Amino acid sequence: FAALFEPYTLRSVTVPNRVWMAAMCQYSAEAFGPNAGVANDWHFAHYAARATGGTGLIIQEATAVSPEGRISPYDLGIWNDTQVEALRRITGFLKARGAVPGIQIAHAGRKASTDRTWKGGAPVGADAHGWQPVAPSAVPFAESHPVPHELTADEIAQITGQFAAAAERALAAGYEVVEIHGAHGYLIGEFLSPHSNRRTDSYGGSFENRTRFALEVVDAVRAVWPEELPLFFRISATDWLEEEGWTADETVRLARLLQEHGVDLLDVSTGGLAPGVNIPLGPGYQVPFAARVKAETTLPVAAVGLITEPEQAEKILANGEADAVLLGRELLRDPFWARRAADELGAEIRTPEQYHRSW
Numbered sequence: 001f002a003a004l005f006e007p008y009t010l011r012s013v014t015v016p017n018r019v020w021m022a023a024m025c026q027y028s029a030e031a032f033g034p035n036a037g038v039a040n041d042w043h044f045a046h047y048a049a050r051a052t053g054g055t056g057l058i059i060q061e062a063t064a065v066s067p068e069g070r071i072s073p074y075d076l077g078i079w080n081d082t083q084v085e086a087l088r089r090i091t092g093f094l095k096a097r098g099a100v101p102g103i104q105i106a107h108a109g110r111k112a113s114t115d116r117t118w119k120g121g122a123p124v125g126a127d128a129h130g131w132q133p134v135a136p137s138a139v140p141f142a143e144s145h146p147v148p149h150e151l152t153a154d155e156i157a158q159i160t161g162q163f164a165a166a167a168e169r170a171l172a173a174g175y176e177v178v179e180i181h182g183a184h185g186y187l188i189g190e191f192l193s194p195h196s197n198r199r200t201d202s203y204g205g206s207f208e209n210r211t212r213f214a215l216e217v218v219d220a221v222r223a224v225w226p227e228e229l230p231l232f233f234r235i236s237a238t239d240w241l242e243e244e245g246w247t248a249d250e251t252v253r254l255a256r257l258l259q260e261h262g263v264d265l266l267d268v269s270t271g272g273l274a275p276g277v278n279i280p281l282g283p284g285y286q287v288p289f290a291a292r293v294k295a296e297t298t299l300p301v302a303a304v305g306l307i308t309e310p311e312q313a314e315k316i317l318a319n320g321e322a323d324a325v326l327l328g329r330e331l332l333r334d335p336f337w338a339r340r341a342a343d344e345l346g347a348e349i350r351t352p353e354q355y356h357r358s359w
């Protein structure tokens with residue numbers, strides 16, 4: 001027996017195992033023109049390999065709800081129907097391999113319009129297909145970043161609508177799980193954190209005000225996402241800024257509200273809001289935050305962060321610290337990690353036929 005290879009049912013979806021793929025930007029779409037943000041062979045091969053490798057749920061990289069919501073000009077998008085058509089090829093193959101296709105829908109906020117990580121990740125200007133980022137307040141991510149445009153209440157409502165439209169397109173594209181990106185200092189996380197959110201209207205100041213946009217996005221997505229399909233939320237449990245930023249206490253409070261608003265699982269990461277913070281990196285360094293949410297609320301959680309070994313992953317589940325583990329870079333290094341882990345743990349990876357037969 002291995003907890004890692006027990007199926008997991010969320011609403012009507014049964015994920016075959018607890019080895020899940022975390023969203024990781026590939027920055028491999030075209031940056032402009034009719035194919036801007038459209039999935040291509042790179043994305044197909046990238047996700048197909050991890051599905052063939054036995055990964056139970058694949059959460060596709062941050063897919064932008066609008067052109068200005070992209071992290072880089074090369075991000076995937078789901079703001080038009082051309083993009084939906086190309087994504088159907090990916091979800092179809094994943095399902096044929098017995099993997100559940102998920103998608104992270106995202107808006108980069110003040111961290112938008114930056115170059116690919118392997119090119120340094122610096123902000124890009126209009127000459128490199130860039131644009132002015134938007135944010136809750138006119139506070140740049142770092143000195144090297146432009147001052148973002150402070151969103152008006154009307155513009156906030158427009159972005160909430162873009163998240164809902166993205167969820168509708170995700171359904172049309174064949175995804176069975178949508179994850180709202182509320183982590184890593186992107187737009188939703190920028191509203192949560194008092195470090196980036198200096199607003200004095202109903203979206204800033206108190207915990208209720210700073211979490212308003214996140215809950216409005218969850219409500220708008222839940223209203224269009226089918227009742228029988230799961231909705232995830234990715235959060236940074238802490239900004240690593242002590243009381244100056246978003247805290248783990250606030251994460252527990254928000255987790256309860258997210259569950260009341262129809263979120264089925266919290267994907268618990270940390271950081272990304274401010275540069276230069278001191279993060280105690282190490283194997284499973286973020287697991288304690290997932291474990292705390294799981295211990296203090298009834299919301300299922302997934303743990304992520306330097307999880308690389310089968311025994312390590314198995315222990316996280318066996319200790320009740322999380323309901324699933326998300327692998328990021330480890331799955332870049334080894335697309336077949338799930339199959340190798342099953343061998344090491346003496347478990348079997350069942351084929352789609354076996355799943356249907358045994359349930």
Ligand SMILES: C=C(C(=O)O)c1ccccc1
Nearest residue numbers: 023024025062071117184
């Ligand atoms: C959107 C990302 C995030 O959430 O940090 C990302 C960006 C680059 C690589 C992996 C993940």
